[in-house]
Amino acid sequence: MKNLFKKKEALMPGEAERREKVLQRMKEYKARGYRVPLRKLLKTEAQIEGIRRSGAVNTGVLDCVAAHICPGMTTEEIDRLVYDYTVAHGAVPAPLHYEGFPKSVCTSVNDEVCHGIPSPKVVLKEGDIVNVDVSTILDGYYSDASRMFLIGEVSEECRRLVRVARECLDKGLEAAKPWGCLGDIGAAVQEHAEANGYSVVREYGGHGVGLEFHEDPFVDHVGKRGKGMLLVPGMVFTIEPMINMGKRHIYVDADDEWTVLTDDGLPSAQWEYTVLMTETGAEVITG
Numbered sequence: 001m002k003n004l005f006k007k008k009e010a011l012m013p014g015e016a017e018r019r020e021k022v023l024q025r026m027k028e029y030k031a032r033g034y035r036v037p038l039r040k041l042l043k044t045e046a047q048i049e050g051i052r053r054s055g056a057v058n059t060g061v062l063d064c065v066a067a068h069i070c071p072g073m074t075t076e077e078i079d080r081l082v083y084d085y086t087v088a089h090g091a092v093p094a095p096l097h098y099e100g101f102p103k104s105v106c107t108s109v110n111d112e113v114c115h116g117i118p119s120p121k122v123v124l125k126e127g128d129i130v131n132v133d134v135s136t137i138l139d140g141y142y143s144d145a146s147r148m149f150l151i152g153e154v155s156e157e158c159r160r161l162v163r164v165a166r167e168c169l170d171k172g173l174e175a176a177k178p179w180g181c182l183g184d185i186g187a188a189v190q191e192h193a194e195a196n197g198y199s200v201v202r203e204y205g206g207h208g209v210g211l212e213f214h215e216d217p218f219v220d221h222v223g224k225r226g227k228g229m230l231l232v233p234g235m236v237f238t239i240e241p242m243i244n245m246g247k248r249h250i251y252v253d254a255d256d257e258w259t260v261l262t263d264d265g266l267p268s269a270q271w272e273y274t275v276l277m278t279e280t281g282a283e284v285i286t287g
């Protein structure tokens, strides 16, 4: 759906020249056969400011969840926390009614890979690992990030999965360099996951974000260095690897048509950041 909210933002002093340089360099890469982003994917400085403010609320939501999550809590209660915090800060939870999603946040427990729906029936218990995926719209600007939470004492096996999934995100971040390629990110994530005996989910990935919830490009968490779309300063996208303890295969729950689960029933872990490509690297704009 088109975002009707958005005004065309004016350029900052000197921005037109800065933008022109980037576009010129992009043209040179294109002539050499690189896939380049459409120019609308390069955010203006005013848009970046808006996305940063959205990201600050989004981080606040996750910090609020971190402060309250505990054994015995239901995922419905997490949904309530997210909704209340978000609207109290003048923002809107992006998942709510997104393509029919019924709640304000995704909560995915153990063998749930992503898109878990909060429910009063899901009670968090000692030993669970939970992904809480928060996305915020502030003044029409979108941000998106998720963290894993350990509920009480968690097995060494699951703690290792959560840690390695986190390292996969960090490796992806480090690999994201301006005038590099999306494949550099995928390769870094995939190598680290597989070196640890885990697998990477392919059907879902990161995405452009900012003016819409899901924009181009699709950010694969597997790939080859030097392949895929060119990374250009001004792009804003998520890195959000889903790492499975067992096989990579997944399915969608036929009853709720949202929850994604591992085929083999083994746990899955995911961390997500929204990042801005700068002249030096990927800057994290959510926490």
Ligand code: MF3
Binding pocket: 094, 095, 096, 098, 099, 101, 105, 106, 115, 133, 134, 135, 144, 240, 272
């Ligand atoms: N937050 C998810 C992402 O990282 C998208 C969730 S869509 C929803 O892209 F509808 F399930 F919320």
Ligand code: CO
Binding pocket: 144, 206, 207, 238, 240, 272
């Ligand atoms: Co996302």
